[in-house]
Amino acid sequence: MTSTVSRESAAFANALDVIAQVEPRVAAAIGQELTDQRESLKLIASENYASPAVLLAMGNWFSDKYAEGTPGRRFYAACQNVDTVERLAAEHARELFGADHAYVQPHSGIDANLVAFWSILAHRGESPALEKAGVKNVDALTEADWGQLRRALGDQRMLGMSLDAGGHLTHGFRPNISGKMFEQSSYGTDPQTGLIDYAALRQRARDFRPLIIVAGYSAYPRLVDFAAMREIADEVGATLMVDMAHFAGLVAGRVLTGDFDPVPHAQVVTTTTHKSLRGPRGGMVLCTSEFAPSVDRGCPMVLGGPLPHVMAAKAVALAEARRPEFATYAQQIVANSRALAEGLLRRGVRLVTGGTDNHLVLVDVGGSGLTGRQAEAALLDAGLVTNRNSVPADPNGPWYTSGIRLGTPALTTRGFVEDELAQVGDLIADVLAATTAEGESKVKYRLDPQVADRVRARAAELLDAHPLYPEISLDLTGRA
Numbered sequence: 001m002t003s004t005v006s007r008e009s010a011a012f013a014n015a016l017d018v019i020a021q022v023e024p025r026v027a028a029a030i031g032q033e034l035t036d037q038r039e040s041l042k043l044i045a046s047e048n049y050a051s052p053a054v055l056l057a058m059g060n061w062f063s064d065k066y067a068e069g070t071p072g073r074r075f076y077a078a079c080q081n082v083d084t085v086e087r088l089a090a091e092h093a094r095e096l097f098g099a100d101h102a103y104v105q106p107h108s109g110i111d112a113n114l115v116a117f118w119s120i121l122a123h124r125g126e127s128p129a130l131e132k133a134g135v136k137n138v139d140a141l142t143e144a145d146w147g148q149l150r151r152a153l154g155d156q157r158m159l160g161m162s163l164d165a166g167g168h169l170t171h172g173f174r175p176n177i178s179g180k181m182f183e184q185s186s187y188g189t190d191p192q193t194g195l196i197d198y199a200a201l202r203q204r205a206r207d208f209r210p211l212i213i214v215a216g217y218s219a220y221p222r223l224v225d226f227a228a229m230r231e232i233a234d235e236v237g238a239t240l241m242v243d244m245a246h247f248a249g250l251v252a253g254r255v256l257t258g259d260f261d262p263v264p265h266a267q268v269v270t271t272t273t274h275k276s277l278r279g280p281r282g283g284m285v286l287c288t289s290e291f292a293p294s295v296d297r298g299c300p301m302v303l304g305g306p307l308p309h310v311m312a313a314k315a316v317a318l319a320e321a322r323r324p325e326f327a328t329y330a331q332q333i334v335a336n337s338r339a340l341a342e343g344l345l346r347r348g349v350r351l352v353t354g355g356t357d358n359h360l361v362l363v364d365v366g367g368s369g370l371t372g373r374q375a376e377a378a379l380l381d382a383g384l385v386t387n388r389n390s391v392p393a394d395p396n397g398p399w400y401t402s403g404i405r406l407g408t409p410a411l412t413t414r415g416f417v418e419d420e421l422a423q424v425g426d427l428i429a430d431v432l433a434a435t436t437a438e439g440e441s442k443v444k445y446r447l448d449p450q451v452a453d454r455v456r457a458r459a460a461e462l463l464d465a466h467p468l469y470p471e472i473s474l475d476l477t478g479r480a
Protein backbone atom coordinates (compact mmCIF):
# COMPACT_ATOMS: atom_id res chain seq x y z
CA MET A 1 0.00 0.00 0.00
CA THR A 2 1.41 3.41 -0.92
CA SER A 3 1.07 6.62 1.02
CA THR A 4 -1.31 7.98 -1.69
CA VAL A 5 -4.05 5.61 -0.56
CA SER A 6 -6.40 7.45 1.78
CA ARG A 7 -7.13 6.08 5.25
CA GLU A 8 -10.75 5.61 4.21
CA SER A 9 -9.84 3.66 1.08
CA ALA A 10 -7.51 1.43 3.05
CA ALA A 11 -10.13 0.83 5.74
CA PHE A 12 -12.89 -0.19 3.35
CA ALA A 13 -10.58 -2.15 1.02
CA ASN A 14 -9.25 -4.17 3.93
CA ALA A 15 -12.75 -4.72 5.31
CA LEU A 16 -13.95 -6.03 1.95
CA ASP A 17 -10.95 -8.31 1.65
CA VAL A 18 -11.66 -9.78 5.07
CA ILE A 19 -15.33 -10.32 4.19
CA ALA A 20 -14.39 -11.84 0.82
CA GLN A 21 -12.37 -14.52 2.59
CA VAL A 22 -15.63 -15.90 3.99
CA GLU A 23 -18.36 -15.01 1.48
CA PRO A 24 -17.05 -13.21 -1.59
CA ARG A 25 -20.56 -12.62 -2.93
CA VAL A 26 -21.35 -10.41 0.05
CA ALA A 27 -18.15 -8.42 -0.45
CA ALA A 28 -19.06 -8.08 -4.14
CA ALA A 29 -22.57 -6.86 -3.31
CA ILE A 30 -21.20 -4.26 -0.87
CA GLY A 31 -18.80 -3.04 -3.52
CA GLN A 32 -21.53 -3.01 -6.16
CA GLU A 33 -23.75 -0.95 -3.85
CA LEU A 34 -21.08 1.77 -3.77
CA THR A 35 -20.89 1.77 -7.56
CA ASP A 36 -24.68 1.87 -7.91
CA GLN A 37 -25.06 4.68 -5.38
CA ARG A 38 -22.33 6.66 -7.11
CA GLU A 39 -24.13 6.35 -10.43
CA SER A 40 -27.59 7.15 -9.12
CA LEU A 41 -29.11 10.62 -8.99
CA LYS A 42 -30.89 10.17 -5.70
CA LEU A 43 -33.87 12.39 -4.93
CA ILE A 44 -35.39 10.18 -2.24
CA ALA A 45 -36.27 12.67 0.49
CA SER A 46 -35.62 10.20 3.33
CA GLU A 47 -32.17 8.99 2.24
CA ASN A 48 -28.68 10.40 2.60
CA TYR A 49 -25.00 9.36 2.66
CA ALA A 50 -23.38 8.93 6.07
CA SER A 51 -19.71 9.81 6.46
CA PRO A 52 -17.00 7.13 6.39
CA ALA A 53 -16.48 7.72 10.14
CA VAL A 54 -20.16 6.97 10.80
CA LEU A 55 -20.07 3.86 8.60
CA LEU A 56 -16.89 2.54 10.18
CA ALA A 57 -18.18 3.11 13.73
CA MET A 58 -20.83 0.47 12.96
CA GLY A 59 -18.57 -2.29 11.65
CA ASN A 60 -16.96 -3.65 14.80
CA TRP A 61 -17.21 -5.76 17.95
CA PHE A 62 -19.71 -3.50 19.68
CA SER A 63 -22.12 -5.58 17.62
CA ASP A 64 -21.32 -8.55 19.90
CA LYS A 65 -22.57 -6.97 23.09
CA TYR A 66 -25.90 -7.19 24.88
CA ALA A 67 -26.68 -4.08 26.90
CA GLU A 68 -30.33 -4.03 27.93
CA GLY A 69 -31.02 -1.27 30.42
CA THR A 70 -29.44 2.18 30.49
CA PRO A 71 -25.87 3.38 31.14
CA GLY A 72 -24.79 2.35 34.63
CA ARG A 73 -27.95 0.26 35.08
CA ARG A 74 -27.69 -2.72 32.76
CA PHE A 75 -29.17 -6.20 32.89
CA TYR A 76 -25.81 -7.50 31.57
CA ALA A 77 -22.29 -7.34 32.93
CA ALA A 78 -19.27 -5.70 31.32
CA CYS A 79 -21.11 -2.87 29.56
CA GLN A 80 -18.64 -0.13 30.49
CA ASN A 81 -17.69 0.69 26.87
CA VAL A 82 -21.28 0.59 25.69
CA ASP A 83 -22.06 3.00 28.55
CA THR A 84 -19.36 5.32 27.20
CA VAL A 85 -20.77 5.51 23.66
CA GLU A 86 -24.41 5.64 24.74
CA ARG A 87 -23.64 8.48 27.16
CA LEU A 88 -21.68 10.31 24.45
CA ALA A 89 -24.49 9.95 21.90
CA ALA A 90 -27.08 11.17 24.42
CA GLU A 91 -24.89 14.09 25.49
CA HIS A 92 -24.32 15.18 21.89
CA ALA A 93 -28.05 14.88 21.19
CA ARG A 94 -29.01 16.95 24.26
CA GLU A 95 -26.50 19.65 23.42
CA LEU A 96 -27.29 19.71 19.71
CA PHE A 97 -31.06 19.94 20.10
CA GLY A 98 -31.28 21.68 23.48
CA ALA A 99 -33.30 18.81 24.95
CA ASP A 100 -33.60 17.89 28.63
CA HIS A 101 -33.17 14.20 27.86
CA ALA A 102 -32.14 11.96 24.96
CA TYR A 103 -32.70 8.22 24.55
CA VAL A 104 -30.58 6.86 21.71
CA GLN A 105 -31.49 3.15 21.75
CA PRO A 106 -34.40 2.91 19.25
CA HIS A 107 -33.47 0.88 16.20
CA SER A 108 -35.66 2.84 13.80
CA GLY A 109 -38.17 5.67 13.62
CA ILE A 110 -41.08 3.31 14.15
CA ASP A 111 -39.38 1.98 17.29
CA ALA A 112 -38.78 5.52 18.51
CA ASN A 113 -42.47 6.31 18.04
CA LEU A 114 -43.48 3.16 19.89
CA VAL A 115 -41.25 4.13 22.80
CA ALA A 116 -42.87 7.58 22.76
CA PHE A 117 -46.44 6.19 22.72
CA TRP A 118 -45.86 3.79 25.59
CA SER A 119 -44.00 6.41 27.51
CA ILE A 120 -46.86 8.90 27.19
CA LEU A 121 -49.34 6.19 28.24
CA ALA A 122 -47.16 5.15 31.15
CA HIS A 123 -46.70 8.75 32.17
CA ARG A 124 -50.47 9.10 32.35
CA GLY A 125 -50.58 6.07 34.63
CA GLU A 126 -52.40 3.81 32.17
CA SER A 127 -49.92 0.91 32.12
CA PRO A 128 -49.82 -2.04 32.12
CA ALA A 129 -52.67 -1.99 29.67
CA LEU A 130 -52.55 -5.63 28.56
CA GLU A 131 -52.98 -6.90 32.09
CA LYS A 132 -55.78 -4.45 32.77
CA ALA A 133 -57.56 -5.55 29.60
CA GLY A 134 -57.31 -9.22 30.60
CA VAL A 135 -55.66 -9.98 27.26
CA LYS A 136 -53.73 -13.25 27.49
CA ASN A 137 -52.56 -14.06 24.00
CA VAL A 138 -50.99 -11.00 22.44
CA ASP A 139 -50.12 -12.99 19.31
CA ALA A 140 -53.75 -13.53 18.38
CA LEU A 141 -55.66 -10.40 19.31
CA THR A 142 -59.18 -10.25 17.95
CA GLU A 143 -60.94 -6.98 17.19
CA ALA A 144 -62.78 -7.49 20.51
CA ASP A 145 -59.45 -7.83 22.29
CA TRP A 146 -58.27 -4.61 20.70
CA GLY A 147 -61.48 -2.96 21.87
CA GLN A 148 -60.84 -4.24 25.40
CA LEU A 149 -57.29 -3.05 25.19
CA ARG A 150 -58.31 0.39 24.07
CA ARG A 151 -60.84 0.59 26.89
CA ALA A 152 -58.09 -0.41 29.32
CA LEU A 153 -56.02 2.38 27.90
CA GLY A 154 -58.89 4.67 28.76
CA ASP A 155 -60.25 5.02 25.22
CA GLN A 156 -57.03 6.68 24.35
CA ARG A 157 -57.05 8.79 21.25
CA MET A 158 -54.41 10.03 18.90
CA LEU A 159 -54.72 12.95 16.52
CA GLY A 160 -52.17 12.87 13.68
CA MET A 161 -51.71 14.37 10.25
CA SER A 162 -53.67 12.49 7.59
CA LEU A 163 -51.66 10.25 5.31
CA ASP A 164 -52.61 12.00 2.09
CA ALA A 165 -51.66 15.36 3.61
CA GLY A 166 -48.18 14.00 4.30
CA GLY A 167 -48.54 12.26 7.67
CA HIS A 168 -46.89 8.94 8.52
CA LEU A 169 -48.34 5.46 9.02
CA THR A 170 -47.08 5.36 12.60
CA HIS A 171 -49.20 8.38 13.55
CA GLY A 172 -52.25 6.27 14.31
CA PHE A 173 -53.07 4.56 11.03
CA ARG A 174 -54.49 1.05 10.72
CA PRO A 175 -51.60 -0.75 9.00
CA ASN A 176 -49.41 0.18 11.97
CA ILE A 177 -49.73 -0.85 15.63
CA SER A 178 -50.42 2.79 16.53
CA GLY A 179 -53.74 2.46 14.70
CA LYS A 180 -54.61 -0.52 16.90
CA MET A 181 -53.42 1.00 20.15
CA PHE A 182 -55.32 4.24 19.69
CA GLU A 183 -58.59 5.44 18.39
CA GLN A 184 -57.38 7.73 15.64
CA SER A 185 -58.49 10.91 14.02
CA SER A 186 -56.57 13.11 11.66
CA TYR A 187 -56.07 16.70 10.65
CA GLY A 188 -55.27 17.77 7.13
CA THR A 189 -54.47 20.71 4.95
CA ASP A 190 -56.50 23.53 3.46
CA PRO A 191 -57.69 22.42 -0.01
CA GLN A 192 -56.87 25.83 -1.50
CA THR A 193 -53.42 26.47 -0.08
CA GLY A 194 -52.27 22.95 0.77
CA LEU A 195 -51.10 24.30 4.16
CA ILE A 196 -52.02 22.85 7.55
CA ASP A 197 -55.33 24.33 8.62
CA TYR A 198 -54.63 25.19 12.29
CA ALA A 199 -58.16 26.47 12.95
CA ALA A 200 -59.65 23.18 11.74
CA LEU A 201 -57.02 21.29 13.74
CA ARG A 202 -57.96 23.19 16.90
CA GLN A 203 -61.63 22.42 16.39
CA ARG A 204 -60.88 18.73 15.72
CA ALA A 205 -58.78 18.57 18.89
CA ARG A 206 -61.59 20.20 20.94
CA ASP A 207 -64.13 17.69 19.61
CA PHE A 208 -61.93 14.59 19.74
CA ARG A 209 -60.03 15.22 23.02
CA PRO A 210 -56.92 13.20 22.12
CA LEU A 211 -54.34 11.96 24.59
CA ILE A 212 -51.62 12.62 22.02
CA ILE A 213 -51.38 15.13 19.20
CA VAL A 214 -48.72 14.03 16.73
CA ALA A 215 -47.04 16.63 14.56
CA GLY A 216 -44.51 15.82 11.88
CA TYR A 217 -44.69 14.42 8.39
CA SER A 218 -42.97 12.51 5.66
CA ALA A 219 -44.36 14.47 2.70
CA TYR A 220 -45.32 18.02 3.67
CA PRO A 221 -43.15 20.63 1.94
CA ARG A 222 -43.71 23.53 4.34
CA LEU A 223 -42.89 24.63 7.89
CA VAL A 224 -44.99 23.49 10.84
CA ASP A 225 -45.86 25.95 13.61
CA PHE A 226 -45.07 23.81 16.64
CA ALA A 227 -45.79 26.69 19.04
CA ALA A 228 -49.37 26.82 17.73
CA MET A 229 -49.66 23.06 18.01
CA ARG A 230 -48.50 23.10 21.63
CA GLU A 231 -51.07 25.76 22.43
CA ILE A 232 -53.79 23.53 20.96
CA ALA A 233 -52.45 20.47 22.82
CA ASP A 234 -52.44 22.37 26.13
CA GLU A 235 -55.95 23.62 25.55
CA VAL A 236 -57.32 20.07 25.23
CA GLY A 237 -55.01 18.43 27.78
CA ALA A 238 -53.06 16.43 25.18
CA THR A 239 -49.36 15.66 25.04
CA LEU A 240 -47.64 17.11 21.97
CA MET A 241 -45.37 14.61 20.29
CA VAL A 242 -43.37 15.63 17.23
CA ASP A 243 -41.90 13.10 14.82
CA MET A 244 -39.08 15.09 13.23
CA ALA A 245 -37.56 12.13 11.37
CA HIS A 246 -37.55 13.94 8.04
CA PHE A 247 -36.34 17.33 9.18
CA ALA A 248 -34.07 16.58 12.16
CA GLY A 249 -31.09 17.77 10.12
CA LEU A 250 -32.78 21.12 9.57
CA VAL A 251 -33.40 21.43 13.32
CA ALA A 252 -29.80 20.43 14.08
CA GLY A 253 -28.51 22.94 11.52
CA ARG A 254 -30.65 25.75 13.01
CA VAL A 255 -32.65 26.23 9.83
CA LEU A 256 -35.82 25.56 11.81
CA THR A 257 -35.85 27.86 14.81
CA GLY A 258 -38.37 29.62 17.08
CA ASP A 259 -41.92 28.43 16.51
CA PHE A 260 -40.66 25.97 13.87
CA ASP A 261 -38.18 24.17 16.15
CA PRO A 262 -40.11 21.29 17.75
CA VAL A 263 -37.83 20.72 20.73
CA PRO A 264 -38.81 23.72 22.91
CA HIS A 265 -42.51 23.12 22.22
CA ALA A 266 -43.16 19.36 22.29
CA GLN A 267 -42.95 17.20 25.41
CA VAL A 268 -41.67 14.27 23.34
CA VAL A 269 -39.78 14.43 20.03
CA THR A 270 -38.85 11.36 18.00
CA THR A 271 -36.56 11.05 15.01
CA THR A 272 -34.62 8.76 12.79
CA THR A 273 -30.91 9.41 12.60
CA HIS A 274 -30.28 8.56 8.94
CA LYS A 275 -32.35 11.04 6.95
CA SER A 276 -31.43 14.75 6.86
CA LEU A 277 -29.45 14.19 10.09
CA ARG A 278 -27.03 12.04 8.02
CA GLY A 279 -26.21 9.45 10.66
CA PRO A 280 -26.55 5.67 10.83
CA ARG A 281 -29.88 3.93 10.23
CA GLY A 282 -31.64 4.23 13.59
CA GLY A 283 -33.96 6.19 15.86
CA MET A 284 -33.89 8.46 18.91
CA VAL A 285 -36.28 10.06 21.41
CA LEU A 286 -35.84 13.50 22.98
CA CYS A 287 -38.10 14.56 25.82
CA THR A 288 -38.65 16.83 28.77
CA SER A 289 -37.40 15.62 32.15
CA GLU A 290 -40.85 14.47 33.28
CA PHE A 291 -41.00 11.89 30.46
CA ALA A 292 -37.40 10.71 30.87
CA PRO A 293 -38.08 7.82 33.31
CA SER A 294 -40.72 6.23 31.08
CA VAL A 295 -38.77 6.87 27.84
CA ASP A 296 -35.74 5.16 29.39
CA ARG A 297 -37.82 2.03 29.90
CA GLY A 298 -38.12 1.68 26.08
CA CYS A 299 -35.97 -1.43 26.31
CA PRO A 300 -37.25 -3.94 27.32
CA MET A 301 -40.79 -2.43 27.26
CA VAL A 302 -41.04 -2.27 23.48
CA LEU A 303 -37.50 -2.62 22.12
CA GLY A 304 -35.10 -5.49 21.76
CA GLY A 305 -31.58 -5.08 23.09
CA PRO A 306 -29.87 -1.88 22.01
CA LEU A 307 -27.40 -1.98 19.12
CA PRO A 308 -24.16 -0.65 20.64
CA HIS A 309 -22.39 -0.43 17.28
CA VAL A 310 -25.19 1.78 15.95
CA MET A 311 -25.18 3.91 19.12
CA ALA A 312 -21.43 4.41 18.54
CA ALA A 313 -22.21 5.59 15.00
CA LYS A 314 -24.98 7.86 16.33
CA ALA A 315 -22.43 9.47 18.68
CA VAL A 316 -20.11 10.11 15.72
CA ALA A 317 -22.90 11.50 13.53
CA LEU A 318 -24.22 13.76 16.29
CA ALA A 319 -20.68 15.05 16.91
CA GLU A 320 -20.49 15.85 13.18
CA ALA A 321 -23.85 17.63 13.32
CA ARG A 322 -22.52 19.93 16.08
CA ARG A 323 -19.85 21.29 13.75
CA PRO A 324 -20.45 24.63 11.99
CA GLU A 325 -20.22 22.99 8.55
CA PHE A 326 -23.35 20.99 9.33
CA ALA A 327 -25.34 24.23 9.66
CA THR A 328 -24.01 25.27 6.24
CA TYR A 329 -25.09 21.88 4.88
CA ALA A 330 -28.59 22.24 6.36
CA GLN A 331 -29.02 25.70 4.83
CA GLN A 332 -27.88 24.37 1.47
CA ILE A 333 -30.46 21.56 1.61
CA VAL A 334 -33.25 24.14 1.73
CA ALA A 335 -31.65 26.47 -0.84
CA ASN A 336 -31.37 23.46 -3.17
CA SER A 337 -34.94 22.40 -2.51
CA ARG A 338 -36.17 25.90 -3.37
CA ALA A 339 -34.08 25.93 -6.56
CA LEU A 340 -35.50 22.54 -7.54
CA ALA A 341 -39.05 23.81 -6.93
CA GLU A 342 -38.41 26.97 -8.93
CA GLY A 343 -36.93 24.95 -11.80
CA LEU A 344 -40.06 22.79 -11.91
CA LEU A 345 -42.47 25.72 -11.57
CA ARG A 346 -40.77 27.52 -14.45
CA ARG A 347 -41.67 24.52 -16.60
CA GLY A 348 -45.30 24.58 -15.47
CA VAL A 349 -45.05 21.49 -13.24
CA ARG A 350 -47.67 21.57 -10.49
CA LEU A 351 -46.34 21.45 -6.93
CA VAL A 352 -48.41 20.80 -3.83
CA THR A 353 -48.51 24.13 -1.90
CA GLY A 354 -46.82 25.79 -4.88
CA GLY A 355 -43.28 25.43 -3.52
CA THR A 356 -41.22 24.41 -0.51
CA ASP A 357 -39.70 25.70 2.73
CA ASN A 358 -37.87 22.52 3.68
CA HIS A 359 -35.94 19.62 2.17
CA LEU A 360 -38.70 18.22 -0.01
CA VAL A 361 -40.86 19.03 -3.00
CA LEU A 362 -44.13 17.25 -3.76
CA VAL A 363 -45.00 17.14 -7.46
CA ASP A 364 -48.64 16.56 -8.44
CA VAL A 365 -48.54 14.60 -11.71
CA GLY A 366 -52.29 13.98 -11.80
CA GLY A 367 -52.91 16.88 -14.20
CA SER A 368 -50.63 15.33 -16.80
CA GLY A 369 -52.71 12.15 -16.87
CA LEU A 370 -50.09 10.03 -15.10
CA THR A 371 -50.15 8.19 -11.82
CA GLY A 372 -47.28 8.60 -9.38
CA ARG A 373 -46.36 5.02 -10.14
CA GLN A 374 -45.96 5.72 -13.87
CA ALA A 375 -44.01 8.92 -13.22
CA GLU A 376 -41.73 7.17 -10.71
CA ALA A 377 -40.96 4.38 -13.21
CA ALA A 378 -40.38 6.78 -16.14
CA LEU A 379 -38.04 8.94 -14.05
CA LEU A 380 -36.12 5.84 -13.01
CA ASP A 381 -35.78 4.82 -16.68
CA ALA A 382 -34.10 8.18 -17.22
CA GLY A 383 -31.75 7.68 -14.26
CA LEU A 384 -33.59 9.81 -11.67
CA VAL A 385 -34.45 8.01 -8.42
CA THR A 386 -37.60 9.38 -6.77
CA ASN A 387 -40.56 7.84 -5.01
CA ARG A 388 -44.25 8.06 -5.61
CA ASN A 389 -46.38 9.61 -2.90
CA SER A 390 -50.00 10.51 -2.27
CA VAL A 391 -51.12 14.09 -2.68
CA PRO A 392 -53.99 15.62 -0.65
CA ALA A 393 -57.34 14.03 -1.61
CA ASP A 394 -55.47 11.72 -3.97
CA PRO A 395 -57.87 10.10 -6.49
CA ASN A 396 -55.40 7.26 -7.10
CA GLY A 397 -55.02 6.11 -3.48
CA PRO A 398 -51.78 5.29 -1.65
CA TRP A 399 -50.58 2.53 -4.01
CA TYR A 400 -50.71 4.20 -7.44
CA THR A 401 -50.82 7.77 -6.10
CA SER A 402 -50.78 11.03 -8.05
CA GLY A 403 -47.55 12.45 -6.65
CA ILE A 404 -43.79 12.25 -6.78
CA ARG A 405 -41.79 13.18 -3.70
CA LEU A 406 -38.37 14.74 -4.26
CA GLY A 407 -35.80 15.56 -1.61
CA THR A 408 -32.41 17.27 -1.63
CA PRO A 409 -30.46 16.00 1.45
CA ALA A 410 -28.54 13.33 -0.50
CA LEU A 411 -27.57 15.47 -3.52
CA THR A 412 -26.59 18.28 -1.14
CA THR A 413 -24.21 15.89 0.63
CA ARG A 414 -22.63 15.18 -2.76
CA GLY A 415 -22.05 18.92 -3.19
CA PHE A 416 -24.84 19.88 -5.59
CA VAL A 417 -25.79 23.57 -5.50
CA GLU A 418 -28.81 25.63 -6.60
CA ASP A 419 -28.01 25.91 -10.30
CA GLU A 420 -27.66 22.14 -10.58
CA LEU A 421 -30.92 21.48 -8.73
CA ALA A 422 -32.68 23.86 -11.12
CA GLN A 423 -31.24 21.74 -13.95
CA VAL A 424 -32.49 18.59 -12.23
CA GLY A 425 -35.93 20.25 -12.16
CA ASP A 426 -35.65 20.73 -15.92
CA LEU A 427 -34.71 17.08 -16.42
CA ILE A 428 -37.70 15.94 -14.37
CA ALA A 429 -39.99 18.23 -16.37
CA ASP A 430 -38.52 16.83 -19.62
CA VAL A 431 -39.27 13.25 -18.55
CA LEU A 432 -42.80 14.04 -17.36
CA ALA A 433 -43.55 15.86 -20.63
CA ALA A 434 -42.25 12.89 -22.64
CA THR A 435 -44.28 10.26 -20.73
CA THR A 436 -47.81 9.19 -21.55
CA ALA A 437 -50.05 6.63 -19.89
CA GLU A 438 -50.92 3.60 -22.00
CA GLY A 439 -54.69 3.61 -22.35
CA GLU A 440 -56.45 3.44 -19.00
CA SER A 441 -53.53 1.73 -17.27
CA LYS A 442 -52.29 3.14 -13.97
CA VAL A 443 -49.04 1.23 -14.42
CA LYS A 444 -48.06 1.06 -18.10
CA TYR A 445 -46.60 4.09 -19.79
CA ARG A 446 -44.51 5.15 -22.74
CA LEU A 447 -41.45 7.35 -22.36
CA ASP A 448 -39.79 8.78 -25.47
CA PRO A 449 -36.51 6.82 -25.53
CA GLN A 450 -34.53 9.75 -26.94
CA VAL A 451 -35.55 11.91 -24.02
CA ALA A 452 -34.69 9.11 -21.59
CA ASP A 453 -31.21 8.76 -23.14
CA ARG A 454 -30.55 12.50 -23.10
CA VAL A 455 -31.69 12.92 -19.48
CA ARG A 456 -29.65 9.91 -18.36
CA ALA A 457 -26.55 11.32 -20.02
CA ARG A 458 -27.00 14.77 -18.44
CA ALA A 459 -27.69 13.21 -15.03
CA ALA A 460 -24.43 11.24 -15.36
CA GLU A 461 -22.53 14.47 -16.13
CA LEU A 462 -23.97 16.16 -13.06
CA LEU A 463 -23.04 13.17 -10.91
CA ASP A 464 -19.51 13.04 -12.33
CA ALA A 465 -18.99 16.63 -11.20
CA HIS A 466 -19.80 15.57 -7.60
CA PRO A 467 -18.32 12.14 -6.89
CA LEU A 468 -19.82 10.29 -3.96
CA TYR A 469 -17.30 9.40 -1.24
CA PRO A 470 -14.41 11.00 -3.15
CA GLU A 471 -12.07 9.96 -0.33
CA ILE A 472 -12.76 6.30 -1.08
CA SER A 473 -11.15 4.80 -4.15
CA LEU A 474 -11.54 1.06 -4.33
CA ASP A 475 -10.61 -1.30 -7.08
CA LEU A 476 -13.90 -3.13 -7.17
CA THR A 477 -13.10 -5.22 -10.22
CA GLY A 478 -12.47 -8.89 -9.73
CA ARG A 479 -14.12 -9.03 -6.32
CA ALA A 480 -17.10 -11.01 -7.45
Ligand code: DSN
Nearest residue numbers: 045046109168218246
Ligand atom coordinates in the same frame (compact mmCIF):
# COMPACT_ATOMS: atom_id res chain seq x y z
N1 DSN B 1 -39.63 5.51 4.83
C1 DSN B 1 -39.62 6.85 5.31
C2 DSN B 1 -39.83 7.83 4.22
O1 DSN B 1 -39.47 7.55 3.10
O2 DSN B 1 -40.37 8.89 4.46
C3 DSN B 1 -40.57 7.06 6.41
O3 DSN B 1 -40.83 5.90 7.10
